[in-house]
Amino acid sequence: MPRPGFVLDVDRSTPPILFWRGENYSLEKLPADRSRVIYAPEPEAAIDDIDSAIRHALLNPIEMDPLPTLLFPGMKLTIAFDDISLPLPKMTRPDIRQRVIEAVLDLAADAGVDDVHIIAALALHRRMTEDELRHMLGDRVYDAFAPRGMLYQHDAEDQDNLALLGETPHGEEVEINKRAAESDLLVYVNINLVAMDGGWKSTATGLSSYRSLRHHHNTHTMENSRSFMDQHKSELHKSNWRMGEIMKKHGPKIFQIETTVNNDTFPSAFDFLGKREWEWNARDRAKFVASSAALNRTPARMRRNIFQSIEAPHQMTSIQAGEVEAVHKVTTANVYRQQLVEVQGQTDILTMGIPFICPYNVNSIMNPILVMCTGLGYFFNLYRNKPLVREGGVIIMTHPTTNEFHPVHHPSYIDFFEQVLTETTVPSELEARFEKKFAEDEWYKHLYRTGNAYHGVHPFYMWYWGSHALQHCGKVIIVGGDAPTIRRLGFTPASTFNDALEIASDVVGRSPTITHFHTPPIMIADVK
Amino acid sequence: MKALRVDRSTGRFMLARLVSGIDTGTAAKIGPLTLTNCEPPALVNNEWQRVHPLLTGICGSDLATVEGHASTYFEHWVSFPFVPGHEIVGTLDSGERVVIEPVLGHAARGAELPFPDAAPGDGDDYAHLAMPPLEPGIQIGFCNSTGGGWATELIAHASQIHTIASDMPDERAVLVEPVAGGIHAALLAISHANKTETPLFAVLGAGTMGLSAIAALRKYSPQATIIVGARYPAQMRLAKTFGATSVVKPDELMRAVRHAAGCHVVGDYLSSGTHVTIDAVGNSDSIALSLRMTRPRGRIVLMGMPSEVTTDLTGLWHRETQLMGAYTYGTETLPNGTKQRTFLMAIELANEIRAEQMLSATYPLSEYQQALRHASEAGARGAIKVAFDMRQEKLR
Numbered sequence: 010m011p012r013p014g015f016v017l018d019v020d021r022s023t024p025p026i027l028f029w030r031g032e033n034y035s036l037e038k039l040p041a042d043r044s045r046v047i048y049a050p051e052p053e054a055a056i057d058d059i060d061s062a063i064r065h066a067l068l069n070p071i072e073m074d075p076l077p078t079l080l081f082p083g084m085k086l087t088i089a090f091d092d093i094s095l096p097l098p099k100m101t102r103p104d105i106r107q108r109v110i111e112a113v114l115d116l117a118a119d120a121g122v123d124d125v126h127i128i129a130a131l132a133l134h135r136r137m138t139e140d141e142l143r144h145m146l147g148d149r150v151y152d153a154f155a156p157r158g159m160l161y162q163h164d165a166e167d168q169d170n171l172a173l174l175g176e177t178p179h180g181e182e183v184e185i186n187k188r189a190a191e192s193d194l195l196v197y198v199n200i201n202l203v204a205m206d207g208g209w210k211s212t213a214t215g216l217s218s219y220r221s222l223r224h225h226h227n228t229h230t231m232e233n234s235r236s237f238m239d240q241h242k243s244e245l246h247k248s249n250w251r252m253g254e255i256m257k258k259h260g261p262k263i264f265q266i267e268t269t270v271n272n273d274t275f276p277s278a279f280d281f282l283g284k285r286e287w288e289w290n291a292r293d294r295a296k297f298v299a300s301s302a303a304l305n306r307t308p309a310r311m312r313r314n315i316f317q318s319i320e321a322p323h324q325m326t327s328i329q330a331g332e333v334e335a336v337h338k339v340t341t342a343n344v345y346r347q348q349l350v351e352v353q354g355q356t357d358i359l360t361m362g363i364p365f366i367c368p369y370n371v372n373s374i375m376n377p378i379l380v381m382c383t384g385l386g387y388f389f390n391l392y393r394n395k396p397l398v399r400e401g402g403v404i405i406m407t408h409p410t411t412n413e414f415h416p417v418h419h420p421s422y423i424d425f426f427e428q429v430l431t432e433t434t435v436p437s438e439l440e441a442r443f444e445k446k447f448a449e450d451e452w453y454k455h456l457y458r459t460g461n462a463y464h465g466v467h468p469f470y471m472w473y474w475g476s477h478a479l480q481h482c483g484k485v486i487i488v489g490g491d492a493p494t495i496r497r498l499g500f501t502p503a504s505t506f507n508d509a510l511e512i513a514s515d516v517v518g519r520s521p522t523i524t525h526f527h528t529p530p531i532m533i534a535d536v537k
Numbered sequence: 538m539k540a541l542r543v544d545r546s547t548g549r550f551m552l553a554r555l556v557s558g559i560d561t562g563t564a565a566k567i568g569p570l571t572l573t574n575c576e577p578p579a580l581v582n583n584e585w586q587r588v589h590p591l592l593t594g595i596c597g598s599d600l601a602t603v604e605g606h607a608s609t610y611f612e613h614w615v616s617f618p619f620v621p622g623h624e625i626v627g628t629l630d631s632g633e634r635v636v637i638e639p640v641l642g643h644a645a646r647g648a649e650l651p652f653p654d655a656a657p658g659d660g661d662d663y664a665h666l667a668m669p670p671l672e673p674g675i676q677i678g679f680c681n682s683t684g685g686g687w688a689t690e691l692i693a694h695a696s697q698i699h700t701i702a703s704d705m706p707d708e709r710a711v712l713v714e715p716v717a718g719g720i721h722a723a724l725l726a727i728s729h730a731n732k733t734e735t736p737l738f739a740v741l742g743a744g745t746m747g748l749s750a751i752a753a754l755r756k757y758s759p760q761a762t763i764i765v766g767a768r769y770p771a772q773m774r775l776a777k778t779f780g781a782t783s784v785v786k787p788d789e790l791m792r793a794v795r796h797a798a799g800c801h802v803v804g805d806y807l808s809s810g811t812h813v814t815i816d817a818v819g820n821s822d823s824i825a826l827s828l829r830m831t832r833p834r835g836r837i838v839l840m841g842m843p844s845e846v847t848t849d850l851t852g853l854w855h856r857e858t859q860l861m862g863a864y865t866y867g868t869e870t871l872p873n874g875t876k877q878r879t880f881l882m883a884i885e886l887a888n889e890i891r892a893e894q895m896l897s898a899t900y901p902l903s904e905y906q907q908a909l910r911h912a913s914e915a916g917a918r919g920a921i922k923v924a925f926d927m928r929q930e931k932l933r
Contacts, residue, residue: 424792424793424796427785427789428783428785428792428796431785432783446796446799447796451799451800451801452795452799452800455801
């Protein structure tokens with residue numbers, strides 16, 4: 010029986026706590042009697058027979074007919090699937106998506122369906138490479154579909170292949186992939202890593218265009234979501250759900266397949282990273298000392314390769330299929346079951362170690378914009394009810410935050426960093442002044458459509474993701490990073506954790522309460 | 538008079554060149570420049586007047602001379618020994634405050650004007666610059682006959698003298714000459730982009746000249762997008778103050794231009810780019826960068842004195858890029874077609890932008906080594922313009 014999440018009150022006997030620092034980590038001593046550490050629940054047990062569970066879900070959907078009854082010869086079937094941005098880190102083969110899509114294809118073959126397209130629901134994310142697609146879908150699916158042009162990646166800038174389904178009462182245009190829109194059945198294959206994923210967001214975001222996305226990927230939405238991990242208080246979800254209503258009326262029939270994974274994040278070589286420090290045995294301590302010493306001597310590029318090659322052992326804990334909203338209700342409950350940790354009250358200072366990976370730097374570089382997004386966009390928002398840190402409090406992150414970008418994956422990020430953040434870091438201001446130009450830039454479109462680049466507007470979305478935290482916090486400090494780069498982000502650099510506490514005292518006084526959010530593994534703080 | 542004088546000494550020039558890479562102050566000490574008491578230059582005729590400098594700036598071309606880096610091109614266009622300094626605000630014997638337009642043009646040499654009311658910098662035949670009655674010299678500060686601004690006295694022809702208003706501080710007036718250079722370069726840029734309502738300009742370098750060009754571009758082309766590559770915080774701040782649309786580090790400039798132009802990148806070049814790039818640096822790297830980010834059939838205005846450079850010109854050939862020098866000033870044709878003397882425009886613009894913001898430090902002549910060191914390290918030390926201050930000199 011896995012243990013639930015846990016909040017440790019730090020006393021004098023508490024050992025130093027692990028803080029991620031990108032592709033490295035350190036141990037930091039937290040002040041006794043006013044600090045606490047939030048640990049994620051232990052990994053739930055995985056489903057023993059995954060293939061049977063998948064088949065069972067397809068044959069026994071929620072509020073919808075079994076999948077075989079929806080399949081018929083001559084029909085247009087489209088299977089869309091979540092892209093490389095999850096799960097994190099990538100899972101060991103076979104990926105859940107491969108297993109689910111193979112099962113769907115088997116049923117389609119049994120029904121005599123031969124017009125099948127498989128589409129990666131990229132939205133404005135980067136196109137994946139062949140290796141990445143093979144990892145995700147398996148060689149059998151890839152070799153059967155990709156060479157015939159029936160496995161491809163959604164192109165949000167291909168105007169000829171987008172379909173406008175209508176507008177919500179709020180004036181939100183719903184435009185999605187034309188093949189998906191014109192299909193007799195759209196099967197969506199999801200991995201629900203966090204509570205924000207899935208539901209109508211799968212199709213209304215993953216298969217949509219900038220024209221559609223801009224209605225919910227904006228500062229207004231982000232600043233008014235409390236948080237977007239809680240769909241009932243998330244403007245992001247409300248917008249997607251409104252779009253879902255249009256999809257129901259004017260879009261294709263959708264068979265939603267949602268899966269959840271446990272938070273078994275690290276392979277055995279790094280398993281100490283998921284443990285509670287006071288439970289480290291001699292072997293764990295030796296692993297920490299040896300690995301951190303080795304990483305300190307390893308060139309940055311090699312360090313990155315080591316960490317990006319990590320394949321997580323996390324496994325499927327649930328699968329549910331059928332009608333979008335009914336399915337998502339069950340999925341969300343399952344996500345919460347694995348990730349929720351009850352926390353009493355807010356804190357003056359929230360600390361978080363930023364790890365080597367976020368949804369947007371898989372096989373890539375965690376650039377400064379993504380550091381901001383990971384800390385303020387994702388980790389800050391991993392709450393229900395109210396943020397972990399009080400309004401006006403301080404966030405301390407640990408990360409090297411170098412001025413380094415992946416030129417192929419993140420070209421517009423470089424320009425955003427150089428040309429936008431030098432003008433303003435205020436989300437609403439940079440949205441008003443710069444977003445359109447980046448979104449409509451032909452070169453970025455070209456790189457997005459033909460290369461492996463994120464869309465030109467994507468760095469704006471990353472910045473918007475952190476806008477609620479920017480609004481909420483009194484100061485953001487990054488420990489151990491490149492000072493000019495951190496200042497460019499509008500944050501305060503600190504050389505050590507103690508320096509950061511000293512700097513924070515200007516805002517929160519000399520004896521603040523401190524909470525360390527010990528993630529990864531991913532969790533959601535249910536703040537009472 | 539007290540003066541800093543450059544003598545013709547090949548050995549000293551070579552020594553200065555060798556040492557300048559390490560320290561400009563030492564180069565000034567062992568190079569061709571000496572602080573001396575000498576006879577003031579004689580008035581040539583009654584069209585000439587004595588000028589007693591109050592402030593005189595230190596320009597990049599002055600530093601190149603002192604450091605022994607000036608091109609051999611100038612060997613026949615200067616006369617030794619000479620007193621450097623051509624950014625001058627001073628007083629006449631009458632006490633009237635003036636700024637000096639330093640080019641020794643046709644009028645100063647008694648030659649026929651190329652056209653009525655021509656300014657000293659006008660014309661398409663430079664023979665007069667090497668002809669009597671003066672010794673050869675392109676301008677005050679490089680001519681044995683006139684002296685220069687790094688002294689307590691010099692002479693200037695009536696055509697070179699511009700009276701300034703009493704409310705114009707010396708610190709502003711000493712910047713009029715480089716501001717005039719900036720206006721000239723800016724108008725060369727604007728004239729090439731006159732077919733578009735929203736021209737895109739890049740300015741590479743934000744020292745005094747680059748900043749002056751930025752201010753002029755903004756004034757005479759208000760709709761323009763001006764992207765500036767500046768190395769140091771003080772330069773970046775002033776570039777913004779003077780009207781740059783955006784200011785980035787030099788290594789970020791090409792990306793900024795690409796984004797503003799909305800064009801593609803093909804190899805090392807932008808597919809399109811600026812209508813005009815003003816290169817206020819003037820070395821191989823800056824010219825190469827300018828070629829890469831200026832659109833086909835665009836123009837590069839070379840404002841920084843380049844000397845010898847090594848650059849692949851294939852792109853220039855293929856893109857039919859114009860590479861144009863911008864030395865000084867004269868009579869300008871404004872976007873609305875009217876003609877005006879650059880120097881008069883410069884006095885106006887210097888007042889508008891409060892050009893004294895660019896003057897960072899002044900030194901007496903006796904501290905010339907420190908002054909030259911400061912000038913050569915200006916950017917890194919947070920400075921823009923360094924000048925000599927003769928207001929307390931006893932020999933004035």
